[in-house]
Amino acid sequence: MVPTHIGGRIPETVRTWPGALRSAHPQTSFAAIGAGAFAIVDGHAPDCRLGERSPLARLEEAGARILLLGAGFDSCTAFQLAEYRIPAPRVDVSFAVMTPDGRRWHTVRDTSISEERFAELGAAFRDGTPGGARPGGRGRRTAVRPGRRRRLCRRLAGRTPAQGWVRAVNPAGEHGGSPSPRGRSRGEDGEMTTTTRAHSFNRAAAQYAASRPSYPPALFDTVEELMGRSLAGARVADVGAGTGIATALLRERGAEVVAVEPGDGMAAQFRTALPGVPIVRGDGDALPLATASVDLITYAQAWHWTDTARSVPEALRVLRHGGALALWWNIAATDVPWISAQSERIAHHCGVTPPPTTRTDDRGAARLAGLEGLRLTRRQVRWSRTVSLDLHLSNISSHSAFLVLGEPGTRAFLAEERTHLRDVFPDGEVEESYEVDLLVVRR
Numbered sequence: 207m208v209p210t211h212i213g214g215r216i217p218e219t220v221r222t223w224p225g226a227l228r229s230a231h232p233q234t235s236f237a238a239i240g241a242g243a244f245a246i247v248d249g250h251a252p253d254c255r256l257g258e259r260s261p262l263a264r265l266e267e268a269g270a271r272i273l274l275l276g277a278g279f280d281s282c283t284a285f286q287l288a289e290y291r292i293p294a295p296r297v298d299v300s301f302a303v304m305t306p307d308g309r310r311w312h313t314v315r316d317t318s319i320s321e322e323r324f325a326e327l328g329a330a331f332r333d334g335t336p337g338g339a340r341p342g343g344r345g346r347r348t349a350v351r352p353g354r355r356r357r358l359c360r361r362l363a364g365r366t367p368a369q370g371w372v373r374a375v376n377p378a379g380e381h382g383g384s385p386s387p388r389g390r391s392r393g394e395d396g397e398m399t400t401t402t403r404a405h406s407f408n409r410a411a412a413q414y415a416a417s418r419p420s421y422p423p424a425l426f427d428t429v430e431e432l433m434g435r436s437l438a439g440a441r442v443a444d445v446g447a448g449t450g451i452a453t454a455l456l457r458e459r460g461a462e463v464v465a466v467e468p469g470d471g472m473a474a475q476f477r478t479a480l481p482g483v484p485i486v487r488g489d490g491d492a493l494p495l496a497t498a499s500v501d502l503i504t505y506a507q508a509w510h511w512t513d514t515a516r517s518v519p520e521a522l523r524v525l526r527h528g529g530a531l532a533l534w535w536n537i538a539a540t541d542v543p544w545i546s547a548q549s550e551r552i553a554h555h556c557g558v559t560p561p562p563t564t565r566t567d568d569r570g571a572a573r574l575a576g577l578e579g580l581r582l583t584r585r586q587v588r589w590s591r592t593v594s595l596d597l598h599l600s601n602i603s604s605h606s607a608f609l610v611l612g613e614p615g616t617r618a619f620l621a622e623e624r625t626h627l628r629d630v631f632p633d634g635e636v637e638e639s640y641e642v643d644l645l646v647v648r649r
């Protein structure tokens with residue numbers, strides 16, 4: 207084995223330990239020993255030295271702790287993962303690769319990384335003081351403010367107890383209606399809390415990915431119109447990205463997207479659906495993103511889970527001047543008689559408030575979304591999709607009201623609902639109609 211000269215004794219000991227596994231990167235290889243070694247070193251992409259497709263991201267997911275022995279924060283590689291998690295320049299990186307024909311020089315495009323300010327960041331992290339990241343110059347490349355970085359390093363996947371409101375929901379749960387604090391947010395005595403609902407998706411992430419409606423092309427046309435630029439080449443943070451439904455569509459439009467998602471299950475599903483797309487664990491109340499770093503922040507059916515006293519200033523901080531915040535919800539069209547009847551049945555069964563039959567006016571929507579006084583435009587986009595009865599039932603039962611209701615109650619509802627819907631759709635094909643309620647704020 208070729209000795210290394212820069213790693214030091216401990217890395218060298220691990221690297222040469224009998225049975226140690228190495229990741230495949232020709233230049234920035236990691237070594238691991240022990241039961242989880244393969245999961246950590248597997249899949250290290252040549253064009254991702256220290257990002258999502260590197261062992262560093264696997265370590266962060268596993269809740270790794272960092273022990274700095276005789277080394278300072280200036281050499282703490284963990285910070286480099288954060289550099290991949292902000293929109294950062296990409297550069298040519300060259301290294302030698304062993305091929306059957308001998309050593310060959312190989313060049314890839316990878317994120318530009320620099321440890322220039324790691325000592326300063328480390329000091330801020332240790333002291334818990336702000337100031338590790340200043341906007342402008344190289345400092346802009348600091349992905350996570352020190353307080354946040356502390357959280358990132360500790361991998362706090364969950365979120366603080368919800369202090370905000372839950373949007374007025376259609377009876378199936380977390381989406382629909384106009385914003386209002388009518389969602390249930392109750393105490394600790396075993397009753398449902400907002401946090402419980404916000405995290406309920408994690409248990410049903412695969413079901414969510416398979417059955418939830420997507421968003422129509424006209425929605426993205428409208429977002430482009432209201433943000434005053436094309437999505438192609440735009441830097442976008444898709445917050446509350448869930449399983450990646452909106453992220454994928456934004457990328458199809460040519461946007462460079464970083465996803466932000468607090469939930470374990472949703473993030474895992476996201477990684478399966480969109481391998482290699484950057485996803486950062488965090489939430490809208492404390493965005494793990496640099497100041498003035500993105501052109502657009504999107505919240506597809508997720509804004510209502512945030513505390514707007516925090517998420518509004520956070521969005522304004524992270525947006526570049528001239529950027530936009532776009533929030534939207536697919537709302538079941540309750541002017542369609544069978545949908546309205548179903549909404550009533552769900553409300554009754556789950557014990558939640560039925561959806562409003564009329565849309566909240568624009569001023570009310572702005573107030574309830576915490577966006578009063580900002581440059582806000584609101585639009586609606588109507589669309590529909592035809593799905594099998596099974597998929598439709600799977601879709602409605604993936605809503606948070608059912609996820610917190612539990613299986614027996616959900617099963618009972620679905621059995622009865624199937625009978626109702628067979629009368630309306632004897633051929634077993636259900637036409638779901640939606641109106642996307644879109645709010646766009648220009649910074």
Ligand SMILES: C[S@@+](CC[C@H](N)C(=O)[O-])C[C@H]1O[C@@H](n2cnc3c(N)ncnc32)[C@H](O)[C@@H]1O
Pocket residue numbers: 365380404405407418445446447448449450451452467468469472488489490491505506507508511512513
């Ligand atoms: C209804 S799902 C929407 C997922 C995805 N955007 C889509 O369009 O399918 C709501 C998402 O918001 C996430 N979430 C919950 N609390 C959040 C918060 N405070 N900030 C951001 N996202 C949050 C949940 O984990 C979940 O993935």
